[in-house]
Amino acid sequence: MNQTVVGGTKRKVANALAMAGLIIIFIAYMFPFLMVVINSLKQKRDIIKSPFSWLYTIKGLSFDNFIKAFTQMDFLNAFKNSLIVTVSATVLVTLLAAMLAYYIVRHNNGISKLTFALMVASMIIPFQAIMIPLVSIYGGTLNILNHRLTLIFMHTGFSMAMSVFMFHGFIKGNVPIALEEAAYIDGCTHSQTFFKIVLPLLKPIISTMVILNSLAFWNDFLLPSLVLTDKELLTLPLSTYSFYGTYSADYGTIMAGLLLCVIPILVLYVILQKQIIGGVVAGAVK
């Protein structure tokens, strides 16, 4: 009896220690973000004097940095570009991958097997091993760089293998063929069957793939930097990069600009936290 009580307090102490350790690590993790928020409201002199203090500023706090960053980065335009590219590529890859995976699952022929094997194998190819020939083909031979459509097409192509792989696994395990046979008997065409019967059944995996792909497209830097150079077309990571190059000594404005880039994702994260975390875990564990 006595021993369980001792064990109980011991466990309590251990838990309290664990909690304390966790909180310290957590604060360390959040520290950089905190610094950005604090300094985005201060003027350069105050930042150099003390990056920590929010109180003893000479010039006070203001949103001037945000206004400056907003116009200098051409934030709205970059945001719009990122949004167009991310949404179009996500819709395109989700739809095409679902259709291709469905074809592969239901047609066990040579083309299906070869395509699927190539896709699985290609998933270990890093982007860097393809980027040089990619620029050579699309920039040199075809000369279609600097178009949003080209970037959307490339995003779609690069995430195709992973998406097909995920859809393939899901369709194989969760879409009963009997349902489709019933639809055919009732007179549905193949495309009707797919869009009205199969696609709605894919909802869970579609939401996972939409989250994974749109996050990747939104944050990607290397591929867009190779495709887009025209200032009008830059996506958010690209315009952040060029903005930083011009204003790197103007700390306040830079912090405000970085915060502007982060805020839209954080807002979305707060709203869709459960789905995003669930999607990422599902994507990784498969």
Next chain:
Amino acid sequence: MRNKNGGKDFCMFALPGMFCFFAVVIIPFIYGVYLTLTDWNGVAKVKNFVGFENFGGVMKDSQFWTSLLLTFKYVIFVVIIVNVLAFAIAYLLTRGMKGQNFFRAGFFTPNLIGGIVLGYIWQFVFSRVFVSIGESTGWKLFEVSWLSDPTNAFVALVVVSVWQLSGYMILIYVAGFMGLSEDVMEAASIDGASGWVKLKSIIMPLMMSSVTICLFLTLSRAFMVYDVNLSLTAGAPYGTTEMAAMHVYEKAFTSRQFGVGQAEALILFIIVAVISGVQVYMTKKQEVEA
């Protein structure tokens, strides 16, 4: 699907997706192998066939081997620290304390933000915040910006990468811990297994499938580090923190030696493929069923 109209089905369902995949991944990959055998400079209309000369160029490119060696060092540090840290945090998070979801979501935040922005945030922290701490406390460690010294800049790069990657691995390890069967843990406690024995003989073997995934993900990401490298140090000071992926980019698009750059990219690809292949094979062998 019935086999009537097989051709039409193929064109409608399979062809568009296959076209994107082949046009963007397979054809450039094959063409890339061909590029390593030419002397293309990125602009010229003519590509001369030069055989294996570019691979000779790779051999002579000492900067490439330096950056490759540095990348290996970086990968070892990042993979070990990320996984130990994420495993430990996930273990603490799944002890049934309050606020688990809040912590998990917080740790994951860096993964939602692009590497370019993360690198810039940390550049400010290293070059201004830490220096300011150094000035006011007199700590030698923070007196000069870490980013101006080769060794410290390398450490800074490791710190940022660990910070960036561990949140993702925490998610996977937490999912693994939650999947551990209560019965097995209870049986172990009744049999008198201490915390350490439980961890070594029961938790670790059952967690091996999570370990396989996390090691694979950290390995492939660390080897290909580019965004954070570019925005945090850009290779500075004097190219001493230039990782392999960045070197490949510079070789091709700045020095305009596309053939040599592509040859180096292929070598890097083969190294990553072999190492992660071996890793998956080895850790998969350790996996057990509960």
